[in-house]
Amino acid sequence: MKTGNVTGNVYKRSVHRKIETNGIGVKGAEYGEGCAFLTSENVDKAPEKAKxxxxxxxxxxxxxxxxGAKLCVYEAVNRAAATAVGKGEAKVRMVSMQLMLPADCQEQELQKMTAAAQEAAQKLQVTLADVKVHVSGAVIAPVATAEALAEVWTAPAGAALSARAGQQIVMTKWAGLAGTVRLEKTYREALLKRYPAQLLDDVAQLEQHFSILPEAAVAGKSGVGLACAVSEGGVFHALWTLAEQAGTGLEVSLKKIPIRQETVEICNELDINPYELSGNGSLLFVTDQGEMLAEQLQQQKIPAAVIGFLSADNDRVIVNGEERRFLEPANTDAIYRME
Structure with a gap:
């Protein structure tokens, strides 16, 4: 395609016709506008004195x-939902995207990216409201960015929740979730020499767990003061971020961090640290009632476990049996070390 903004016909054919607004008062993705707008729902039903x-x-x-386009939508929506936890009644309303394509990119690739993003948005029940597409010689592969918008009706003054030392840390799903799916797709042929096809097929099905909206909804009603979506850099990076946001230290048991056996096998074979592997689809919470929250999540068929607690000092400690080591500031995602 030609350098610059894509032409009107290409945009209409490969973007505008591929996305839907899901009927929630959002207008966008019109060629030439480069923006979207929405109307607020249920203003009359807002909680009393809420903002x-x-x-x-x-x-x-x-x-x-x-x-990349699909995961980008999941990650933006998950981050918005996690940020909204503890702040009031929340709903992620829409997501917009920017696609940067190399000059040798074919229109079919644009169609695939738009369709993948729309597929993720539909599964999340969020509107893909706007897609900006630009062709540039500055990139050598198609790159996607996304921005999600969440609407929150905040609790009355003085009722806002916060994190503090002594609270427990709850983790949903498993370490290295999204990264494991990516490794299976990228290295499937090599992995088939070591593992049965059924194991790898099971990994491919894990994509259905990429959304954290169900657990965010449960947490929002359960007195959770802070949440952090696991994404690039894995659960170790998310734990560091959680402690930074809470302004505390933490202590986490490595053996209590949930991890699937498929992830262990694949990461051992490829010599990757699964705790530093992209974990999109997993969520960390801090709460006074960790066991109760984990049980509530499990009742909703969401895997969850208490893995540690916030501490009064600033030390971030990972405990593995008798070994105690300090959590370090985030490294690059482990998957980059394969490239």
Whole structure:
């Protein structure tokens, strides 16, 4: 395609016709506008004395092409939902995207990226409201960024929740979730020499767990004061971020961090640390009632476990049996070390 903004016909054919607004009062994705707008729902039903708050969250694709566009939508929406936890009654309303394509990119690739992003948005029940597309010689592979917008009706003054030392840390799902799916797709042929096809097929199905909206909804009604979506850099990076946001230290048991056996096998074979592997789809909470929250999540068929607690000092400690080591500031995602 030609350098610059895509032409009107290409945009209409490969973007505008691929996305839907899901009927929630959002208008966007018209060629030439480069923006979207929405109307607020249920203003008359807002909680008494509540204030309206808008939260935005951004993501940049870890991977190129259609897979990167899809994950980008999940990550932005997950971050917005996690940020809204503890702040009031929340709903992620829409997500917008920017696609940067190399000059040799074919229109079919644009169609695949748009379709993948729309597929993710539909599964999340969020409107893909606007897609900006630009062709540039500055990139060598298709790159996606996304921004999600969440509407929150905040709690009355004085009722806002916060994190503090002594609270427990709850983790949903498993370490290295999204990264494991990516490794299976990228290295499937090599992995088939070591593992049965059924194991790898099971990994491919894990994509259905990428959304954290169900657990965020449960947490929002359960007195959770702070949440952090696991994404690039894995659960170790998310734990560091959680402690930074809480202004505390933490202590986490490595053996209590949930991890699937498929992830262990694949990461051992490829010599990757699964705790530093992209974990999109997993969420960390801090709460006074960790066991109760984990049980509530499990009742909703959401895997969850208490893995540690916030501490009064600033030390971030990972405990593995008798070994205690300090958590370090985030490294790059483990998957980059394969490239």
């Amino acid at each position: 309206q708050l808008w939260i935005t969250a951004q993501s940049l694709s870890v991977w190129s092409g259609a897979e």
